[in-house]
Amino acid sequence: MDKTSSFQAFEQAMQDLSLRLSSRTAMRESVIARLFQHVALRLNDYMDEPFKEHGLNTTLWTSLVVIYASRDHRLxxxxxxxxxxSSRTNSTRVARDLERHGFVQRVVDPSDRRQLFLQLTEHGRAFVEAVLPSRRAYVRRALEEFDAAEIDEFERLLRKLLRKLG
Incomplete structure (x- = not known):
């Protein structure tokens, strides 16, 4: 079953249910919620795809970019x-994976020896700088079907939903 038909099957089931319940609103709410789930799964797969060859995923990439963007490339x-x-446990796993790839190293905070920083290595900096332009182009391709006004509205609506969900 392809990606589109898996959603169509769900949508058909909801249409059948709405007829039995005489409630078009309930069907629409279910379809929208399920659309979000389908889009989220496809978007995760799409965003992860370019990093597979490097043994990375979007979470590791985003963490790497956050560290790159931080003052002195450390956090x-x-x-x-x-x-x-994310949880501290997940961040520990992410830090360990980035360290294993040679992108960061743990360094002691000189002002408080009990504290550690994740310091971007030269390899990590070079990787981010090499990949960032193609990553931006890749994300733009995902949005190319939308005009500027639609993208603005899409962002506004997503932010509104995020605020609502807390």
Whole structure:
């Protein structure tokens, strides 16, 4: 079953249910919720695809870019956790994976030896700078069916939904 037909089967089931319940609104709400799930899965797959050859995924890439964008290309693991909206346990796993790839190294904070920084290595900096232009083009291709006004509206609506969901 292809990606489109898997959603069509769900949509047909919801149409059948709405007829039995005489509620078009319930069907629409279910279809929209399921569309979000389908889009989220496809978007994750799409965004991860270019990184497979490097043994990375979007989470590792985004973490790497956040560290690259940080002052002196370094960040505390707890700060990475906040930026990535993830648990400290997950940030520890991410840091370990980035370190294993040679993109970051753990360095002691000179002002508080109990604290560590994730410091971008030269290899990590070079990787981000080499990949960033093609990554931006790749993301643009995902949005190329939308005009500028639609993209603005899409962003506004996604932010509104994010605020609502907390």
């Amino acid at each position: 505390r693991p707890s700060e990475l956790s906040v930026f990535m909206n």
